[in-house]
Amino acid sequence: MSRAAASPPLVPPAKQEHDATLFGMGIFLASEFLLFGGLFTILVFYRIVHGHEVVEASKELHLWIGALNTVVLLTSSLAAALAAKSAKDGDQRLTQRLLLAAAALGAVFLVIKAGEYSLEYGDGMLPVPGGGGQLVEPLSRLFMNIYLVATGLHAVHLTIGIGLFVFTAFRIWHRSIRLPQDQLSIVVPTLYWHLVDIVWIFLYPALYLQR
Amino acid sequence: MPGLRALLPVYVALLALLATTLGASYLPLGGWSPVVSTAVALAKAALIAGFFMELRLEGAALRLAVFAGLFMCAILLVMSSVDPLTR
Incomplete structure (x- = not known):
């Protein structure tokens, strides 16, 4: 019996590779929970300690723009979930289109968010150089600081997600991803996308709906 | 679809x-x-x-990792809220 025949195969079984990849992704998602969980905890702490001021500051935000953006993001998540399903079915064309649709909705979110920032900047409510003229109360300035950091960090994550989806759609077109055998290359970016959606689901009430 | x-x-x-x-x-x-x-x-x-x-539908490993993240977040949130809520 030769040595080569006795050694285990170098390519891991598909199931093992699948589970290991998703486990790694799960650990990454958990680390992201903690990153945004910290920001969420700060908002909860503010609300408990400075309830009145937080409610007043939150009322200044554009609640309906945030609601519209939530709808946009939920719709993009539906498209991403459908993309993962069609990848498992091996429909390359449909997967590609759904990924691009989700990415386009993500871009719509960013455009709306940019419009909202510029409205706040115009109102003197954004704590950036030249934009925070109306933030005379220290606590409302603090609230808007958290608002800017949390939504800004979320927007950075969303931008990365859009890049991932466009790149993945390109790889399907380029035939470096073949479905259904390479379905993990679709599933993993969509898991990230859903995470970004879930982060927004928690940030939206914590920032906009404090009453 | x-x-x-x-x-x-x-x-x-x-x-x-x-x-x-x-x-x-x-x-x-x-x-x-x-x-x-x-x-x-x-x-x-x-x-x-x-x-x-x-x-x-996924395996226990992924669910365990995600659950661990949520659990840590819950600890962070609860421990941080105990002090201001009981002042």
Whole structure:
């Protein structure tokens, strides 16, 4: 019996590779929970300690723009979930289109968010150089600081997600991803996308709906 | 489209929950308002994790990792709230 025949195969079984990849992704998602969980905890702490001021500051935000953006993001998540399903079915064309649709909705979110920032900047409510003229109360300035950091960090994550989806759609077109055998290359970016959606689901009430 | 029939009700439920949390924010709930909105957010996150991310179909390893993250977040949140709530 030769040595080569006795050694285990170098390519891991598909199931093992699948589970290991998703486990790694799960650990990454958990680390992201903690990153945004910290920001969420700060908002909860503010609300408990400075309830009145937080409610007043939150009322200044554009609640309906945030609601519209939530709808946009939920719709993009539906498209991403459908993309993962069609990848498992091996429909390359449909997967590609759904990924691009989700990415386009993500871009719509960013455009709306940019419009909202510029409205706040115009109102003197954004704590950036030249934009925070109306933030005379220290606590409302603090609230808007958290608002800017949390939504800004979320927007950075969303931008990365859009890049991932466009790149993945390109790889399907380029035939470096073949479905259904390479379905993990679709599933993993969509898991990230859903995470970004879930982060927004928690940030939206914590920032906009404090009453 | 594969899966649309299964996922559309989930999407509609998510929109309904968004309407719920928006509506609840106009009610005079006082200190309960953040509790209600966080509960609705948890329900939305559970729908997305279960049906969009299909965590309910995935292996124990992924679910364990995600659960560990949530558990740590819960510790962070509870421990940080105990002090200001009991002052």
